[in-house]
Amino acid sequence: MNQKSTITNENTVWHEPTIRRIDREKLNNHKSVILWFTGLSGSGKSTLAHAIEDTLFAKGIRTYVLDGDNVRRGLCQDLGFSDADRTENIRRVGEISRLLMDAGVLTLTAFISPFSKDRQLVRDLHNKDEFIEIYCNSSLVVCEQRDVKGLYRKARAGDIAEFTGISSPYEEPKKPEIELDTANQTVQDCVNKVVLYLEEQGVIKR
Numbered sequence: 001m002n003q004k005s006t007i008t009n010e011n012t013v014w015h016e017p018t019i020r021r022i023d024r025e026k027l028n029n030h031k032s033v034i035l036w037f038t039g040l041s042g043s044g045k046s047t048l049a050h051a052i053e054d055t056l057f058a059k060g061i062r063t064y065v066l067d068g069d070n071v072r073r074g075l076c077q078d079l080g081f082s083d084a085d086r087t088e089n090i091r092r093v094g095e096i097s098r099l100l101m102d103a104g105v106l107t108l109t110a111f112i113s114p115f116s117k118d119r120q121l122v123r124d125l126h127n128k129d130e131f132i133e134i135y136c137n138s139s140l141v142v143c144e145q146r147d148v149k150g151l152y153r154k155a156r157a158g159d160i161a162e163f164t165g166i167s168s169p170y171e172e173p174k175k176p177e178i179e180l181d182t183a184n185q186t187v188q189d190c191v192n193k194v195v196l197y198l199e200e201q202g203v204i205k206r
Contacts, residue, residue: 024104028062031203032101034126035108035194038119038173039136040165041151042143044182044190045110048136051191053108061106061204066093068111081162087118094122101130106203114170129201134194135176138183140165 025031035052037045046067053063072079076092079085090113100107113119123131143165144152155163162168173179178197180190199206 021102021104024102028104030061030106030205032062032104032106033130033132033198033203034097034101034122035106035132035134036113036119036122037108037110037134037136038113038176039138039182040140040143040170041112041163042146042148043136043138044180044187045112045136047187048134048180048182048190048194049108049110051187052194055191055195056106056204059204062104063106063108064100066097066100066107066109066111071111081168083115086113086115087121090115090118090122094125097122098125101126112164112170114164114168116171116173119173132178132197133173133176134178134180135173136180136182137172138181142183 037049039045049065053065056063076089079089097107097109154160155166164170198204
């Protein structure tokens, strides 16, 4: 922790709320957790996060999607793609997701989040069973063939530095709560798998 943040923490006092997360969950009639989608660019993270949100919203679940590109246009627009900036990007998202969860919102995040230590950092911010890591498992070959945003082409041409999977590493999750074969499964199959998991874990009602 740097000197500035240390001083800031010393001069602040935590204010206890009168309405707590458990009260909001009772009002909502569902639990608030974080669904953390990780995987290479083009693996289907954003597509699935929004498809799952559509399904949950139709069931009356309070949801919100934090998307990697969208967050970097606002909250994290001051960050680049160095290892340190990637870590700070994920740290901020972890803190925002924690606030949303405290508000009783089932939060879905779609971030490459390439480093295991950064995903663990976010997991450590939450209690057991609150952080649900979802690995969108699609090979680099498949993702590069899709190249939905044209980023792989630019990376191969040297126009994008520190691009995950090409010039920067991606560390696969070792034990994700859910692994989705996004190269071979349909979007609906993946949605069904995640929703079933949430029902089985008692996050939402059947």
